[in-house]
Amino acid sequence: MPDIQKLLWPRSIAIIGASSDTRGLRGRIVQIIRSHPYQGAVYPVSRSETEVQGLKAYKSVSDLPPTDLAAMIIPAKFVPQELERCGQAGIKAAIILSSGFAEEKGETGPALQEEIKVIAKRYDMAVSGPNGEGFANTAAALCPTFSPAMDPGDVPLLPPAERTRGQVAVISQSGGMGFAFFDHGRPKDLSFRYIVTTGNEACLEASDFAEFIIDEAETDVILMLIEDIKNPATFARTAEKALRAGKPLIVNRLGASEAGTRAIAAHTAARGDDAEYRALFKRYGVIESNDLDEMVDIAAAFVNMGARLPAGHRVAICSSSGGGGAWVADACALAGLDMPLLDAATRASIDVYLPPYGTSQNPVDVTAQAIHERGYAEFARLASCSPNVDGVILVVTGRHPRFLLEDRDHLVALGRESKKPVLIWSYTRPAPVCVDLLSEAGLPLFTNVHNCARAMRAMADYRAARETFLKG
Amino acid sequence: MPDIQKLLWPRSIAIIGASSDTRGLRGRIVQIIRSHPYQGAVYPVSRSETEVQGLKAYKSVSDLPPTDLAAMIIPAKFVPQELERCGQAGIKAAIILSSGFAEEKGETGPALQEEIKVIAKRYDMAVSGPNGEGFANTAAALCPTFSPAMDPGDVPLLPPAERTRGQVAVISQSGGMGFAFFDHGRPKDLSFRYIVTTGNEACLEASDFAEFIIDEAETDVILMLIEDIKNPATFARTAEKALRAGKPLIVNRLGASEAGTRAIAAHTAARGDDAEYRALFKRYGVIESNDLDEMVDIAAAFVNMGARLPAGHRVAICSSSGGGGAWVADACALAGLDMPLLDAATRASIDVYLPPYGTSQNPVDVTAQAIHERGYAEFARLASCSPNVDGVILVVTGRHPRFLLEDRDHLVALGRESKKPVLIWSYTRPAPVCVDLLSEAGLPLFTNVHNCARAMRAMADYRAARETFLKG
Numbered sequence: 001m002p003d004i005q006k007l008l009w010p011r012s013i014a015i016i017g018a019s020s021d022t023r024g025l026r027g028r029i030v031q032i033i034r035s036h037p038y039q040g041a042v043y044p045v046s047r048s049e050t051e052v053q054g055l056k057a058y059k060s061v062s063d064l065p066p067t068d069l070a071a072m073i074i075p076a077k078f079v080p081q082e083l084e085r086c087g088q089a090g091i092k093a094a095i096i097l098s099s100g101f102a103e104e105k106g107e108t109g110p111a112l113q114e115e116i117k118v119i120a121k122r123y124d125m126a127v128s129g130p131n132g133e134g135f136a137n138t139a140a141a142l143c144p145t146f147s148p149a150m151d152p153g154d155v156p157l158l159p160p161a162e163r164t165r166g167q168v169a170v171i172s173q174s175g176g177m178g179f180a181f182f183d184h185g186r187p188k189d190l191s192f193r194y195i196v197t198t199g200n201e202a203c204l205e206a207s208d209f210a211e212f213i214i215d216e217a218e219t220d221v222i223l224m225l226i227e228d229i230k231n232p233a234t235f236a237r238t239a240e241k242a243l244r245a246g247k248p249l250i251v252n253r254l255g256a257s258e259a260g261t262r263a264i265a266a267h268t269a270a271r272g273d274d275a276e277y278r279a280l281f282k283r284y285g286v287i288e289s290n291d292l293d294e295m296v297d298i299a300a301a302f303v304n305m306g307a308r309l310p311a312g313h314r315v316a317i318c319s320s321s322g323g324g325g326a327w328v329a330d331a332c333a334l335a336g337l338d339m340p341l342l343d344a345a346t347r348a349s350i351d352v353y354l355p356p357y358g359t360s361q362n363p364v365d366v367t368a369q370a371i372h373e374r375g376y377a378e379f380a381r382l383a384s385c386s387p388n389v390d391g392v393i394l395v396v397t398g399r400h401p402r403f404l405l406e407d408r409d410h411l412v413a414l415g416r417e418s419k420k421p422v423l424i425w426s427y428t429r430p431a432p433v434c435v436d437l438l439s440e441a442g443l444p445l446f447t448n449v450h451n452c453a454r455a456m457r458a459m460a461d462y463r464a465a466r467e468t469f470l471k472g
Numbered sequence: 473m474p475d476i477q478k479l480l481w482p483r484s485i486a487i488i489g490a491s492s493d494t495r496g497l498r499g500r501i502v503q504i505i506r507s508h509p510y511q512g513a514v515y516p517v518s519r520s521e522t523e524v525q526g527l528k529a530y531k532s533v534s535d536l537p538p539t540d541l542a543a544m545i546i547p548a549k550f551v552p553q554e555l556e557r558c559g560q561a562g563i564k565a566a567i568i569l570s571s572g573f574a575e576e577k578g579e580t581g582p583a584l585q586e587e588i589k590v591i592a593k594r595y596d597m598a599v600s601g602p603n604g605e606g607f608a609n610t611a612a613a614l615c616p617t618f619s620p621a622m623d624p625g626d627v628p629l630l631p632p633a634e635r636t637r638g639q640v641a642v643i644s645q646s647g648g649m650g651f652a653f654f655d656h657g658r659p660k661d662l663s664f665r666y667i668v669t670t671g672n673e674a675c676l677e678a679s680d681f682a683e684f685i686i687d688e689a690e691t692d693v694i695l696m697l698i699e700d701i702k703n704p705a706t707f708a709r710t711a712e713k714a715l716r717a718g719k720p721l722i723v724n725r726l727g728a729s730e731a732g733t734r735a736i737a738a739h740t741a742a743r744g745d746d747a748e749y750r751a752l753f754k755r756y757g758v759i760e761s762n763d764l765d766e767m768v769d770i771a772a773a774f775v776n777m778g779a780r781l782p783a784g785h786r787v788a789i790c791s792s793s794g795g796g797g798a799w800v801a802d803a804c805a806l807a808g809l810d811m812p813l814l815d816a817a818t819r820a821s822i823d824v825y826l827p828p829y830g831t832s833q834n835p836v837d838v839t840a841q842a843i844h845e846r847g848y849a850e851f852a853r854l855a856s857c858s859p860n861v862d863g864v865i866l867v868v869t870g871r872h873p874r875f876l877l878e879d880r881d882h883l884v885a886l887g888r889e890s891k892k893p894v895l896i897w898s899y900t901r902p903a904p905v906c907v908d909l910l911s912e913a914g915l916p917l918f919t920n921v922h923n924c925a926r927a928m929r930a931m932a933d934y935r936a937a938r939e940t941f942l943k944g
Contacts, residue, residue, distance in 0.1 A: 025840070099839070103794070104829040131829070148872035149900055174795020176869065176899060183871060183900040225795065254798040257805030259789070263798035263835040290802060291922060292899070317731070322575070323646020323697065326726040326735035330762060333729030357576040357603070363735040367571070368497070397648065399655060400620035427648060427764070428621055428655040450763060 002126035004204070004212040007093035008137050008194065010068030011040045013144060014091070016061065016082055017074035017098075018044030018052045026073050027053070028146040029097070029134065035152050036141040043067060061085040069093045071134060071144045076100030077108075079130065080115040087123030094120075095144060096129030102200050103131055113202045120203045128209075132199030133175020136182070138192055139218075145197070149179035155186045163439055166220035166303035167193040169213045171206045173227045174254075175199065177292070181223050185296040189439040190303065193219050207234040210249070214241050221299045224251045232276055239284035243469050248302050248462050250287045250295050253277055285465030287458045294451045301444045301455035302462075305421045309463035310390035314338045315456055316383035317363035319395035320371040324427050325363030327449055328393055335453040337460075339363065346386035350379060362389075375407030377414040384420045391421040391456050398430025398445070404437055415441035421459060425452045474598035476676070476684040479565035480609050480666065482540030483512045485616060486563070488533065488554055489546035489570075490516030490524045498545050499525070500618040501569070501606065507624050508613040515539060533557040541565045543606060543616045548572030549580075551602065552587040559595030566592075567616060568601030574672050575603055585674045592675045600681075604671030605647020608654070610664055617669070621651035627658045635911055638692035638775035639665040641685045643678045645699045646726075647671070649764070653695050657768040661911040662775065665691050679706040682721070686713050693771045696723045704748055711756035715941050720774050720934050722759045722767050725749055757937030759930045766923045773916045773927035774934075777893045781935035782862035786810045787928055788855035789835035791867035792843040796899045797835035799921055800865055807925035809932075811835065818858035822851060834861075847879030849886040856892045863893040863928050870902025870917070876909055887913035893931060897924045 013033070019026035030053050033042055043064055044052035051057055058064050062085060070086045072079055076098050086094055101113040113130065120127040128135070134145030138157045143150040158164070168190055172178030175197040182195050196209045206224055211234075213219045222242065229235045242249050255261040281288055289295045315337045319325030329339055342350075342362050350360040353374050358367040366379050380394040398404060404411065414422060424438055425446045438445045446452035485505070491498035502525050505514055515536055516524035523529055530536050534557060542558045544551055548570050558566055573585040585602065592599040600607070606617030610629045615622040630636070640662055644650030647669040654667050668681045678696055683706075685691045694714065701707045714721050727733040753760055761767045787809045791797030801811055814822075814834050822832040825846050830839040838851050852866040870876060876883065886894060896910055897918045910917045918924035 024844075099829045099841075100827070101829075105831075106828070109829065148869060151872065153871075172795070174793060174798075176793030177795040177799065180796075180869075180899045187901070227795070227798065252799075254795065254802060256802045257811070259805065259811035259835060260798045260801035262833060263789075263791075263794065263801050263837065290799075290806070291920070292799075293920060317735075319735075321646060321648030322735065323644070323649040323699070323726065326646075326699065326732045327649060327724075327762075327764075329732035329735050330726060330728045333731065334762070339729070339731030339734075355571070356578070357571045357573075357581065359577070361734060363731060365735065369571075372496075397620060397652075399625075400623065427652045429659070448763070448765060 002124050003092055004126050004209065006068050007095065007126040007128060008135065009140060010093065012043065012067045013040060013069045013071060014043040014045050014061065014064055014067045016045045016070055016072045018046050018057065020049055020052050025146040029071065029073055029144060032143050032145060032150050036143050036157065038140060038142045040142070061089050064089060067091050069095070071095050071097065073097045076112050076130070080112060080119060083116060083119045087119060087125060093126040095132060095134050096127065097132055097134055097146070099131045101130045101202065113200060116202045127203040128196070129199040130202060133178065133197040135197060136195040145179070147175060147179040149183040159189045159191050163189050164191045165306065165442055167191045167218060168221045168223060168299050168303065169194040169219040170223045171196045171198065171209050172225035173198050173201065173206065174225055177225050180292060181296060184293055185299070188296065188300055190296065190300050201230055205230045205234065207231065207238040210238045211241065214238070214245055214247055220247060221302045222247060222249050223295055223299055224249060226251060226253045227255060229277065232280065236280055239280060239286055243284045243466055246466065248287055250289060250298055251281065252288070252290050252295060256290065285462050285469065287462060293448065294454060297446055297448070297451040298455045298458050301423060301459060304442045304444045305459065308419060308421050310421055310456060310460040311463065312390040313457070313460050314340055314389045316342060316386060316389040316392045317395065318366055318379045318383050318392065319363055320366050320368050320397065321395060321427065322365045324395040325365055328395055328425060328453065329363050331449045331453040334450070335457040337453060337457055340388045342383065342386045343388050346382060349382050371403055375403065375410055377407050377410030380422050381414055381418065384418050384422060390460065391423070393452060393456065394422060394424050396424055396426050397428045398426035398434035399428035401431045401433045404434050408437055411437065411441040411443060415443045421456065423452050423456055425449050474596050475564055476598050476681065478540050479567065479598040479600060480607065481612060482565065484515065484537070484539045485512060485541045485543060486515040486517050486533065486536055486539045488517045488542055488544045490518050490529065492521055492524050497618040501543065501545055501616060504615050504617060504622050508615055508629065510612060510614045512614065533561050536561060539563050541567070543567050543569065545569045548584050548602070552584060552591060555588060555591045559591060559597060565598040567604060567606050568599065569604055569606055569618070571603045573602045573674070585672060588674045599675040600668070601671040602674060605650065605669040607666065607668040609666055617651070619647060619651040621655040631661045631663050635661050636663040637778065637914055639663045639690060640693045640695060640771050640775060641666040641691045642695045643668045643670065643681050644697035645670050645673065645678065646697055649697050652764060653768060656765055657771070660768065660772055662768065662772050673702055677702050677706065679703065679710040682710045683713060686710070686717055686719055692719060693774045694719060694721050695767055695771055696721060698723060698725045699727060701749065704752065708752055711752060711758055715756045715938055718938065720759055722761060722770055723753065724760070724762050724767060728762065757934050757941065759934060765920065766926055769918055769920070769923040770927045770930050773895060773931060776914045776916045777931065780891060780893050782893055782928060782932040783935065784862040785929070785932050786812050786861045788814060788858060788861040788864045789867065790838055790851040790855050790864065791835055792838050792840050792869065793867060793899065794837045796867040797837055800867055800897060800925065801835050803921045803925040804865070806922070807929040809925060809929055812860045814855065814858045815860050818854060821854050843875055847875065847882055849879050849882030852894050853886055853890065856890050856894060862932065863895070865924060865928065866894060866896050868896055868898050869900045870898035870906035871900035873903045873905045876906050880909055883909065883913045883915060887915045893928065895924050895928055897921050
């Protein structure tokens with residue numbers, strides 16, 4: 001097995017095909033690498049330029065100083081010969097961002113891809129792609145990709161360390177979609193350790209990266225977008241390893257539709273086999289979702305809740321809005337969750353705070369009045385103590401921060417001390433200060449009610465699958 | 473039938489229970505009304521204060537100058553006597569924001585609600601509530617509500633007139649959820665004419681407001697959140713009128729789950745009857761959705777597309793990301809849409825722009841390279857000309873504005889000239905300048921792929937239902 005460590009953690013990287021023109025992809029990759037504080041050496045390789053974006057450029061791979069990783073962004077027909085040169089130069093890892101291989105009509109592309117496989121094998125190189133979009137390693141601040149999502153923007157590569165309760169890795173055949181997970185998740189204070197895009201997977205496939213990431217034991221949740229599983233046995237071994245380690249895999253397998261299959265066949269030359277996947281997924285507690293935001297939201301719930309997964313499907317709902325409570329209840333029912341009446345003792349403990357038009361049954365209609373007087377956290381805490389439920393969904397309005405901010409200490413205590421998972425749905429767009437506060441409290445905030453309900457369900461199912469697996 | 477015009481378009485409003493304390497709901501309603509440029513007179517009524525937030529306060533309803541609308545926010549037990557005083561004073565409309573009526577346990581609340589009905593009838597008053605959260609009339613800049621969503625914030629009450637292709641009204645029993653539609657929709661440049669919250673609907677119900685709004689003929693789409701339909705015949709008449717007028721009703725009926733029913737019974741004392749609703753909805757082309765963002769997104773699609781609704785279920789997908797194209801295809805299949813191969817002539821017209829690793833089949837994998845060279849709009853235009861499809865979904869990345877901005881003129885032309893609906897999905901969070909550009913172009917922008925697919929389906933189904941209805 002080639003050394004993925006060299007690929008994801010290179011001390012030096014050569015960009016083969018680097019350009020000064022930052023309007024093109026060959027210039028963008030250099031620009032993006034240089035815009036982050038990567039500590040390793042960056043060596044542009046260019047036939048035509050002696051300097052690329054302020055860096056000394058090398059005429060050929062054979063002129064390079066010792067190099068760990070080659071990123072290739074040159075026409076497909078030149079890739080095999082350059083990869084061969086890399087092998088001869090002792091470079092042990094490569095990512096191929098060029099297109100025009102097995103995804104192309106005709107015989108040339110697929111033949112070129114075969115050549116890559118042979119060369120990679122000959123030199124025992126770790127090769128990702130072709131037709132990928134590179135990767136990001138946030139801890140190393142290394143982003144060899146042309147994805148615009150990795151341009152320095154409004155959110156830094158990583159959230160502050162004190163907000164990081166766990167890390168997420170993305171592995172995706174599709175480059176655009178892979179980095180889209182990062183783009184959607186970072187504003188939610190989710191911490192991404194890796195985004196790896198694998199393209200056609202001529203050599204390394206998603207499962208190989210997943211296995212490396214699980215073995216490394218720095219990542220808590222893995223998001224995968226799969227067009228094809230080249231080697232089901234590898235995937236099964238990886239999924240089993242992930243379940244044993246308690247690292248949830250959240251997977252969307254594209255191509256559920258005929259047109260989707262047609263699209264991925266043209267895209268990464270992949271083919272699907274539904275029944276096989278489904279059986280694997282079920283056996284190893286793999287969480288399936290076909291919605292990008294939902295996948296990110298489920299990952300955030302796992303990261304924040306850690307070991308506090310629901311022991312069953314029974315949920316208490318606490319809401320300041322009666323209509324909001326009803327909407328969550330409907331969403332929970334759709335997600336296959338139960339909302340039993342709370343026990344008498346818990347109801348009595350809640351009732352002392354409620355006006356006569358509130359109710360403690362379940363959903364608990366806390367009423368705006370009681371929220372004004374007692375805040376949100378106390379009701380979630382009381383409900384979570386009911387022996388009748390396995391988790392709590394708290395409905396808030398995060399538009400105006402006052403009630404959440406005044407309740408800060410209790411919310412932080414709730415996030416720290418609750419023994420059962422507590423998820424928050426804000427039915428209005430939350431103010432940034434509320435997003436911040438709930439992130440500080442470690443309480444996962446959802447803006448979509450169905451994602452909230454499905455996250456609770458996914459956590460319960462995952463816990464059940466893992467307990468069954470560890471027993472069996 | 474009492475006069476809803478007086479309620480929604482008053483020349484003067486009295487706030488019964490008004491307070492100077494803006495931390496409480498009785499002060500908030502005055503604060504919110506005063507924060508918008510409503511041109512009518514505002515009369516606080518307070519037993520204890522002679523001035524409320526700089527306005528002269530009246531001791532009693534009987535001291536008021538002639539007044540069109542009374543907004544009541546006083547303890548439930550005082551509501552009947554004050555409503556009676558309003559009737560005697562010749563006030564012809566009232567909204568009751570107080571809680572403690574039919575939604576309350578015991579006999580007192582329901583009895584008070586009965587009293588309200590009797591008084592309203594005696595004086596032929598238009599009464600909304602109790603247990604509502606008031607309303608907003610954006611054209612009049614009148615927001616008699618304590619909903620934090622109506623505080624002046626980062627987005628004005630209305631988008632610029634030149635961006636307004638149509639208007640949306642919200643009618644919701646739940647106050648919190650009613651204003652949440654506005655809160656989610658305004659950042660998408662959706663123009664809301666009314667948000668009406670109806671609470672327990674002791675007198676006026678959602679259908680009454682819907683009928684008024686349809687007759688007024690200034691609103692293009694109505695979003696409804698319903699907990700109960702008190703009078704199915706009224707609803708049926710309204711739905712029929714809406715279909716005839718070509719004003720889609722997009723409805724979520726809460727209480728689909730047992731716990732949801734329990735919640736709404738406690739909330740607005742409502743009860744459901746599923747089969748009856750379903751039959752009505754189907755007959756009159758009512759669009760059902762249980763997701764707040766999806767409802768807003770579908771409304772935006774209708775408003776932007778106007779009469780250009782898909783003649784069938786056949787969609788062309790154009791994507792710069794192969795994975796993105798496959799994801800949309802899966803979402804379309806789930807939504808019951810078809811993605812037939814494009815016809816040979818259309819394919820030939822697209823193929824001239826594509827590199828060999830792109831494909832014009834459907835999904836059209838345009839490739840990033842071709843987008844860089846030709847922009848997005850041209851591919852959507854070409855695909856929309858295929859006789860094999862009824863609409864187009866264009867997949868973009870809106871994170872970095874360059875390619876969309878460089879394509880501005882073509883996108884604006886596409887929005888203006890396309891004869892078939894074109895919907896846009898951005899798989900990255902769109903930059904504000906891209907949101908702005910697509911709003912200018914009148915091309916509905918989705919950040920969730922499923923909402924995009926479901927909007928296309930809803931538009932096709934609505935057109936089919938309306939054509940059947942008008943024929944029959």
